[in-house]
Amino acid sequence: MAVAAERRKVAPGPRTRARRWFGGFRERDTWWAFAFLSPWLFGFVVFTAGPMVASAVLSFTDYSVIQTTHNVGLANYRAIGTDPYVLKSLKNTLIMTAMYVPADMLLSLLLASMLARITRLGGFFRTIFYLPVMTPTVAVGSMYLLLFNGNYGLVDKALSYIGISGPFWQSDPNWIKPGIVVMLIWQVGTNTVLYLAAIKNVPQHLYEAAEMDGASAWRRFKDVTLPMISPTLFFTFIILTIYGLQLFDQIYTAFYNPSSQNTASESSLMYVIYLFQQAFVYFHLGYASALAWLIFGIIMIVTIVQVLASKRFVYYEGSPK
């Protein structure tokens, strides 16, 4: 026995390891596993991995379905640098996301911490806040179009009751993005539900200890609640940023429907909208592929920066601090 145990401890050589690994394919279980996997595997190769390679290749061509295709080298990527709409839309998208993400997080944190402090009607309120999430994005965009109209929209009318003359939300370049953010944070419900669940999972003894030390309500929130729910905050921070950078439906409905095509302001041009137009309105498929890789790169970089930056702020239970 002792000898057998001793022998097992010796690390097998590379050849033995390889033989064992390939031997895995001879087992019936493995075949079954791959049988179960086969639909996904096929879809992954045909609809994800293959297209990724194809998209990378296309980005070096002037492919347009109709005309003959040429290899253009880096020309598409160089064109991006000089295309004013790329810079404009990128700037719009980044500014809008930078406004939307904190606004959404703060509002849902506010709602969730209030919801956590009541015991009656909690479910009712939660339902109310979640209902806008169920509204189709096209409907949200259309409602924004009508509610935020500078001439006869309800929002400006309501503002006039309290003595503020509302801006032209949809034609004044300075007010387009704030208006969009207000439209977006109407759908704050998903985050609210997430934060509420996170807050309710904070161990009660931490609050009791804080209270015994005479911590005020604000200190309890800042020093107990916030650190304890920081993993959730971090998770939503990343998800919301990715969502914001790829925003399409609502803005396309509001600003790029057939009736607004001539009047659409450049301040509402988001990156994905520009990409979509290049691809499926003008059929510059090569150029659009290059645009897609650029936004992919930007999303990657932003996410990595977020992960690195938040290492300091996120507290994971059980991890050495």
Next chain:
Amino acid sequence: MATPDVPPIRGPWYRWQRGIPFAKQLPFVVLLTVFSVLFTYPFLWLLSSSLKPRAYVFTNRLVPERWRFYNYVEIWHAAPFLRWFWNSMYIDVLAALTVTFASALTAFAFAYFRFPLRNFLFGCVLATMMLPSMVTMIPVYLIWHHLGLSNSQYPLWASNLFGSAFYIFLQRQFFLGIPREYFEAARMDGDSYFTMFRRIALPLAKPALIVTFLFEFKAKWTDLMTPLIYLHGDKQFTIPRGLYALLGEFSPSAGGNGDYELIMAALVLSTLPMLILFAFGQRYFIEGITLQGRKG
């Protein structure tokens, strides 16, 4: 299980809070009521405007001065709305059913079997979750184009036959939670792996399957970009694509009559199924979201 007005997770916090007198909660209840009014007002405004005659649509009075229920009759004639409704229904149900089943197969394989390349392939699933759809959008369009289907409804649901990374991840967590002895017992009884999957794994993972179905149904009901790419005749349109077309068709600057009361009626009709879906599946929506957050 949990009734709608009770939070699903009753942590120690909940028990602690329950001891708090109602008077202390009152300020929060009042504040939340104010927020609730703000959040629900757009719905009420929409409903009320959809019941007004054209000239009164933008009076913004909550109770219409004149009622016009006929808007809801007219919208079915003014646009092929019934057709869109049917298109959305059948595409979304197909998409949701196929993605649920295909993702379950894959998720089960990752959860139950041990096989070479497993970690690598699961890494591929996770990587797919991170990949923006725009990167693959154009080549996928070209695939459908070369199959001669880029002008059809197939691209809206057929790729769901192969599962979807996010749901695979979600369901795998669920399958991992099922005690392995259940499966071993089934194997002892001589069940094949597929029978075991069907008779034991699927029924036990029912909540995850329902969450998948509901999430995907909602996502498809809302999706605008894919129909914009693939659907071209208004007989093919889904609800979002149809609404988008209506917005252009009826507005004065595109040669319409400004029939905003009809647009509002259409918006109500497109939102209603989602609200009904939520009314019945609220528990699963909330559960699905918290599941998402738990892994983060």
